[in-house]
Amino acid sequence: xxxxxxxxxxxxxxxxxxxxxxxxxxxxxxxxxxxxxxxxxxxxxxxxxxxxxxxxxxxxxxxxxxxxxxxxxxxxxxxxxxxxxxxxxxxxxxxxxxxxxxxxxxxxxxxxxxxxxxxxxxxxxxxxxxxxxxxxxxxxxxxxxxxxxxxxxxxxxxxxxxxxxxxxxxxxxxxxxxxxxxxxxxxxxxxxxxxxxxxxxxxxxxxxxxxxxxxxxxxxxxxxxxxxxxxxxxxxxxxxxxxxxxxxxxxxxxxxxxxxxxxxxxxxxxxxxxxxxxxxxxxxxxxxxxxxxxxxxxxxxxxxxxxxxxxxxxxxxxxxxxxxxxxxxxxxxxxxxxxxxxxxxxxxxxxxxxxxxxxxxxxxxxxxxx
Numbered sequence: 001x002x003x004x005x006x007x008x009x010x011x012x013x014x015x016x017x018x019x020x021x022x023x024x025x026x027x028x029x030x031x032x033x034x035x036x037x038x039x040x041x042x043x044x045x046x047x048x049x050x051x052x053x054x055x056x057x058x059x060x061x062x063x064x065x066x067x068x069x070x071x072x073x074x075x076x077x078x079x080x081x082x083x084x085x086x087x088x089x090x091x092x093x094x095x096x097x098x099x100x101x102x103x104x105x106x107x108x109x110x111x112x113x114x115x116x117x118x119x120x121x122x123x124x125x126x127x128x129x130x131x132x133x134x135x136x137x138x139x140x141x142x143x144x145x146x147x148x149x150x151x152x153x154x155x156x157x158x159x160x161x162x163x164x165x166x167x168x169x170x171x172x173x174x175x176x177x178x179x180x181x182x183x184x185x186x187x188x189x190x191x192x193x194x195x196x197x198x199x200x201x202x203x204x205x206x207x208x209x210x211x212x213x214x215x216x217x218x219x220x221x222x223x224x225x226x227x228x229x230x231x232x233x234x235x236x237x238x239x240x241x242x243x244x245x246x247x248x249x250x251x252x253x254x255x256x257x258x259x260x261x262x263x264x265x266x267x268x269x270x271x272x273x274x275x276x277x278x279x280x281x282x283x284x285x286x287x288x289x290x291x292x293x294x295x296x297x298x299x300x301x302x303x304x305x306x307x308x309x310x311x312x313x314x315x316x317x318x319x320x321x322x323x324x325x326x327x328x329x330x331x332x333x334x335x336x337x338x339x340x341x342x343x344x345x346x347x348x349x350x351x352x353x354x355x356x357x358x359x360x361x362x363x364x365x366x367x368x369x370x
Contacts, residue, residue: 005039005040005043005046008039009039009040012032012036012039015032016033019032026200026203026225027203027205027206030199030203030206030207030225030228030229031206031209031210033207033225033229034206034207034208034210035210037210037229037233038210038211038233040233040235041233041234041235044168044235061114061141062103062112062114063105063112063113064111064112064113064313065111065113065114065144065292065294066113066114066115066141066142066144067106067113067115067142067143067144067146068116068118068138068142068144068146069115069117069118069146069148070118070135070139070145070146070147070160071149071156071160072149072150072153072156072159072160073119075148075149075156075246076148076246076247076275076276077117077148078102078117079275080117080148080244080246080273081115081117082104083275083278083281084106084115084281084285085104085106085115086104086105101117101118101119101138102116103116106285106288108285108286108288109294109311110296110309110311110313111294111296111311111313112313113288113289116138116142118138118139136163136164136167139164139167139239140167143239143240143292144239144240144241144242144288144291144292145164145169145171145239145241145242146242146244146288147160147242147243147268148244148246149243149244149245149246149259150245150246150247150251151247151255151258151272152251152259154259154262154263157243157263157266168233168235168237169236169237169239170236170237171239171240171241172239172240172241172267173238175230175231175236176223176227176228176230176231178217178218178219178220178221178223178228178231179217179220180208180212180215180216180217181215181216181217181218182214182215183214183216184214185214186214188205188208188209188212188214188217189217190205190208190217190219191216191217191218191219192218192219192220193218193219193220194220195222196222196223198222198223198225199224199228203225204217204219204228207225207228207229207232208228208232210232211232211233212232240291240293241268242269242270242271242287242288242291243263243269243270243271244273245259245260245263245270245271245272245273246273246274246275247276248272248273248279248280249274249277256272259272260272269287269291271283271287292315293315293316293317294313294314295313295315295358295360295361295362296313296360297311297312297313297323297358297362297363297364298311298312298361298362298363298364299311299327299363299364299366300341300363301365302365306363312327312364314326314358317357318357318358319354319356319357319358320335320338320354320355320356320358320364320366321335321355322358323338323358323364323366324354324366327366331366332354334368334369335354335367335368335369336367336368336369337351337352337367338351338352338354338356338364338365338366339351339352339364339365340363340364340365342359342361342362342363343359343360343361344356344358344362
């Protein structure tokens with residue numbers, strides 16, 4: 001980050017720390033937080049413009065989805081990658097064994113899921129410590145984040161959460177329901193469709209003024225000031241996340257159970273494994289598949305049997321049109337209709353169009369104009 005911007009952010013953080021928090025100051029504190037967010041967006045833009053990125057972290061995405069494995073150094077990420085894929089990631093009992101992103105392909109239920117063994121994240125990663133900026137940049141492009149922690153060192157999870165949050169990553173959250181319409185004049189006008197219990201109209205206007213001059217802002221969710229700032233910032237990435245407790249074979253069973261309970265309280269799904277002995281890996285694979293929201297569609301050529309060996313992998317909510325695009329870019333243009341069997345069909349062999357939403361396990365026939 002640019003040194004001048006770092007100094008500005010530090011000065012604003014000091015002001016927030018010194019400001020007494022009460023109803024009279026909440027709009028002022030909200031505006032200061034918004035100013036920090038705006039400065040970080042500006043820093044990101046300058047960094048991107050200057051091409052300031054680390055080497056060895058650019059990995060081309062392959063397969064049906066990608067999963068980033070993050071955690072402290074020497075937590076077992078490389079061992080897990082090697083167990084689940086055909087990759088060969090260096091394994092060692094010392095910190096920073098992995099100095100670049102190592103990809104591997106996990107095949108499960110017909111899906112090809114790219115796993116990325118990322119260098120260990122440590123405290124200060126968002127400021128560049130331990131090549132943290134390069135790691136965080138790689139994390140922003142994955143479809144699912146896999147936290148790896150030790151049952152007896154759960155403070156690692158808190159540290160990683162904080163670093164990801166500072167870098168604009170929001171885990172297991174949805175973007176706040178805020179609509180901003182910029183206008184040429186008239187200042188900032190605030191509309192709400194639900195009572196706001198965490199924000200006053202003055203606070204909303206104070207935060208918004210750091211990003212817009214004239215705008216109509218409609219808040220359709222009871223959000224807090226951080227969520228409102230997120231709605232204006234341009235560098236937020238929303239990712240699903242799953243927590244893996246590794247080395248469960250080396251920790252007391254009670255410690256593992258306690259850790260799992262504490263992690264669930266934080267809102268994460270969690271699975272305990274031993275990457276070394278492969279214990280729990282089948283459950284982990286199933287959870288990865290579910291959290292990626294993948295579905296299998298089995299193709300049935302006209303007049304032939306369905307192929308149940310090689311499913312077409314789509315995402316929940318995708319349609320026949322998405323299936324056409326994935327098979328061949330020209331299929332949608334020559335599409336006539338489709339026939340579907342399965343959970344999404346009202347009856348076996350239902351005739352449907354491009355907009356039909358498919359479900360896991362559906363059998364699909366595409367009829368194409370010749």
